Amino acid sequence: MIDAVIDIAGLTRRFGDQAALDSVSLTIGRGGVYGLVGTNGAGKTTLIKHILGLLRAESGSVRVFGRDPVADPVAVLSRTGYLSEENDLPGWMRVDELMRYSRAFYPSWDDAYAEELRTAFALDSRARIRTLSKGQKARAGLLVALAYRPELLVLDEPSSGLDPVVRRDIVGAVIRTIAEEGRTVLFSSHLLDEVEQVADHVTMIDRGRIVLSAPLGEIRATHGAAGRVPSLDEIFIAQVRTKPR
Amino acid sequence: MRTPARALGWEFGRCYRGGFFAIAAYFAFVAAFRLAMRARGQTVELDDVQMALAITVPLTAAFIYLLAVFSFGLTGDLGARHSLFPPRLFTLPMTTSALAAWPMLYGCAAAVVLWAVERVLGPWPSDMHVPIVWPALLAASLLAWTQALTWMPYPLRGLRVAVTILWLATIDTIVILAMHFKAHESVMVVLLAPHVPLAYVVARYAIARGRRGDVPGRRDARGMSGRRVRGSRERKTVPFASAGGALAWFEWHRHGWTLPSLVAILLPFEVALLFVFRGTPELVIDTLFGILATPAFMAGFVAIAASRTNLQGFTGTRPISSAELAAATMKVAIWSTAATWVLVGAAMPLSLFASGTLPLMMARVRDVQHVLGTPRTVALACLVCAGLMIWTWKRLVQSLYLGFTGREWLSKAYALLTLSFLVLIGPLLWLAGDRRVVSAVWDLLPWILFGFVALKMTAAAVIVPKLFSSRVLSDRVLVTAAASWSAVVFGLYALFAWFVDTPYVPHYVLMLIAILAIPLARISAAPLALAANRHR
Numbered sequence: 001m002i003d004a005v006i007d008i009a010g011l012t013r014r015f016g017d018q019a020a021l022d023s024v025s026l027t028i029g030r031g032g033v034y035g036l037v038g039t040n041g042a043g044k045t046t047l048i049k050h051i052l053g054l055l056r057a058e059s060g061s062v063r064v065f066g067r068d069p070v071a072d073p074v075a076v077l078s079r080t081g082y083l084s085e086e087n088d089l090p091g092w093m094r095v096d097e098l099m100r101y102s103r104a105f106y107p108s109w110d111d112a113y114a115e116e117l118r119t120a121f122a123l124d125s126r127a128r129i130r131t132l133s134k135g136q137k138a139r140a141g142l143l144v145a146l147a148y149r150p151e152l153l154v155l156d157e158p159s160s161g162l163d164p165v166v167r168r169d170i171v172g173a174v175i176r177t178i179a180e181e182g183r184t185v186l187f188s189s190h191l192l193d194e195v196e197q198v199a200d201h202v203t204m205i206d207r208g209r210i211v212l213s214a215p216l217g218e219i220r221a222t223h224g225a226a227g228r229v230p231s232l233d234e235i236f237i238a239q240v241r242t243k244p245r
Numbered sequence: 246m247r248t249p250a251r252a253l254g255w256e257f258g259r260c261y262r263g264g265f266f267a268i269a270a271y272f273a274f275v276a277a278f279r280l281a282m283r284a285r286g287q288t289v290e291l292d293d294v295q296m297a298l299a300i301t302v303p304l305t306a307a308f309i310y311l312l313a314v315f316s317f318g319l320t321g322d323l324g325a326r327h328s329l330f331p332p333r334l335f336t337l338p339m340t341t342s343a344l345a346a347w348p349m350l351y352g353c354a355a356a357v358v359l360w361a362v363e364r365v366l367g368p369w370p371s372d373m374h375v376p377i378v379w380p381a382l383l384a385a386s387l388l389a390w391t392q393a394l395t396w397m398p399y400p401l402r403g404l405r406v407a408v409t410i411l412w413l414a415t416i417d418t419i420v421i422l423a424m425h426f427k428a429h430e431s432v433m434v435v436l437l438a439p440h441v442p443l444a445y446v447v448a449r450y451a452i453a454r455g456r457r458g459d460v461p462g463r464r465d466a467r468g469m470s471g472r473r474v475r476g477s478r479e480r481k482t483v484p485f486a487s488a489g490g491a492l493a494w495f496e497w498h499r500h501g502w503t504l505p506s507l508v509a510i511l512l513p514f515e516v517a518l519l520f521v522f523r524g525t526p527e528l529v530i531d532t533l534f535g536i537l538a539t540p541a542f543m544a545g546f547v548a549i550a551a552s553r554t555n556l557q558g559f560t561g562t563r564p565i566s567s568a569e570l571a572a573a574t575m576k577v578a579i580w581s582t583a584a585t586w587v588l589v590g591a592a593m594p595l596s597l598f599a600s601g602t603l604p605l606m607m608a609r610v611r612d613v614q615h616v617l618g619t620p621r622t623v624a625l626a627c628l629v630c631a632g633l634m635i636w637t638w639k640r641l642v643q644s645l646y647l648g649f650t651g652r653e654w655l656s657k658a659y660a661l662l663t664l665s666f667l668v669l670i671g672p673l674l675w676l677a678g679d680r681r682v683v684s685a686v687w688d689l690l691p692w693i694l695f696g697f698v699a700l701k702m703t704a705a706a707v708i709v710p711k712l713f714s715s716r717v718l719s720d721r722v723l724v725t726a727a728a729s730w731s732a733v734v735f736g737l738y739a740l741f742a743w744f745v746d747t748p749y750v751p752h753y754v755l756m757l758i759a760i761l762a763i764p765l766a767r768i769s770a771a772p773l774a775l776a777a778n779r780h781r
Contacts, residue, residue, distance in 0.1 A: 054780065
């Protein structure tokens with residue numbers, strides 16, 4: 001039996017007539033990098049919002065660290081780092097104020113690590129968030145999501161707004177570091193080459209349903225033919241095309 | 246649509262057709278009324294109250310609607326520092342002059358048409374001379390200035406509301422003075438004619454600033470690598486003692502300071518009236534009432550912005566309970582109220598003393614003291630002060646439960662409903678002047694109060710079990726809150742009972758008033774609404 005950090009069973013969510021998630025079941029064990037891939041509107045963000053307790057399960061159940069994130073948000077969120085797709089950090093705050101503010105919520109906040117990240121991300125401590133570029137805002141969000149060394153890091157489209165070099169360096173390094181420390185990373189993306197680079201395990205989601213979920217190596221092995229290893233892009237397109245639209 | 250101008254016009258018509266239809270329906274009704282009168286060979290004879298009901302109130306409501314529509318006030322955040330002009334329009338391939346001109350032209354045309362139709366169709370008394378040109382110019386001027394001032398970016402949150410109210414009130418005062426001195430229509434036209442072009446120049450400037458993202462107060466961020474910033478980088482930050490402390494700091498920075506700032510802006514103008522009116526005791530008293538009502542009045546505007554919280558993002562993902570999130574907003578409302586009343590409390594005696602109106606006030610206090618006696622006068626003063634502060638705080642927090650739901654339409658509907666109650670002012674004033682009505686209301690007062698109390702307690706009876714079952718508040722908090730509420734209600738009742746020593750007011754009426762005075766149901770609903778919005 002795996003030590004599940006996230007355990008989702010039969011999760012369904014509808015917005016009007018549209019099924020955003022349809023009987024989704026997913027178990028994510030401790031340690032490792034889990035890539036959640038899908039087209040725009042596939043249900044990635046909806047699934048992540050359920051994990052964070054921002055959406056209540058209409059049917060089915062969501063457990064994070066064995067707890068219901070809606071009933072017990074404090075217990076779940078204090079062990080979870082989250083970087084939002086829509087960078088919604090308060091624009092009026094300065095970077096040092098953001099760090100000071102975030103520190104108050106997490107007992108495990110590591111000042112030295114936070115400062116190290118701030119320097120590595122080249123963020124001016126006195127700069128207001130609203131004056132930062134999109135990439136800098138993403139870095140600031142990443143900083144406050146990492147500085148307390150969360151057991152689970154949830155990144156929703158983390159590469160949004162980052163240039164390719166920074167994307168590869170920062171996201172890759174962070175994800176690797178965390179995974180090596182025995183922490184769990186769940187990150188969603190529609191950039192499959194990025195997922196291929198860092199993920200150990202890939203879950204493909206299409207129109208609210210999980211179409212494939214397996215370790216990356218296993219996916220490659222089962223989808224390869226005549227000695228050729230297909231790219232994740234090819235596998236994903238094949239998976240999506242087999243389902244009627 | 247071949248031109249951007251027509252597209253903009255179409256957008257106004259399409260988005261707000263419901264409101265325009267309501268205005269048209271009103272005009273159809275008054276036109277039918279006039280035709281019916283004419284068919285009977287009768288002339289229109291209205292007294293002041295009937296005229297207010299038939300003309301002034303609907304016309305004012307329609308005009309306020311036009312102000313809100315054409316300044317984009319219904320779609321933007323009135324309290325925000327950035328321009329209220331929709332950013333999506335900034336990227337249209339139109340010149341800044343055209344962006345300012347077309348909405349202003351449509352707005353002014355709508356205001357002029359509103360007046361012209363009212364002038365032609367309205368049930369004006371036959372003996373009344375109603376001017377045509379200058380009221381139309383006044384309507385256009387007020388609309389154009391509202392647009393210009395709301396489209397301007399401001400250095401302080403909420404400053405837009407204060408500046409716009411003050412400027413429109415100034416224009417109104419000029420017009421009222423001119424009417425008082427029976428100025429000729431041509432003089433009125435000369436006074437009002439320059440306003441629209443001037444407002445256009447200001448609006449164009451405002452849009453140009455908004456278009457380049459220029460918000461005053463951003464300059465501090467300019468030197469991200471500058472000397473000033475480098476120098477201040479060494480500043481040590483003191484960690485927050487608790488998550489609750491951090492939240493309160495966050496809420497204070499977000500909106501807590503807005504109310505004291507707005508009142509601080511308005512106070513000098515109000516205090517100046519004491520100097521102007523010092524020779525007229527009645528106006529001095531009216532001005533003092535105005536000053537005392539300002540915090541609660543402005544709190545209504547601040548409350549709408551304060552209740553908007555990003556619960557699906559940054560704030561909602563902090564590891565803190567929904568009850569603590571709601572509590573932080575209410576706590577900051579207390580700070581905000583206290584800071585505001587410190588300002589008013591300091592300004593009032595100083596301005597009374599400086600304006601030479603203190604003896605007048607002291608004479609009034611002595612009159613009250615003579616009637617009530619010293620202990621009751623002191624109690625009355627304390628009650629009034631506490632009442633004003635609680636009223637301000639209540640205005641800040643009582644609509645939180647609507648904003649916390651995250652449903653924008655609910656907040657707007659509430660604001661619209663509140664505004665629509667203005668329509669009732671006319672009939673209420675009329676009723677207050679009728680002795681028979683006042684006597685009947687006085688007889689029915691216990692039942693009216695009982696009805697409100699029943700409504701309040703029913704709402705509480707629905708909300709409190711939900712709070713208990715949803716575990717949003719702990720049992721201990723619920724019991725403590727219930728005990729505190731009961732204690733405050735009984736304390737207030739005891740004070741009322743001691744103060745109102747007359748057989749004409751039964752003690753159970755005082756109890757009902759005490760129950761109504763202390764907030765319960767709507768405040769209890771706030772954490773519930775917040776939790777429902779946070780975990781949709």
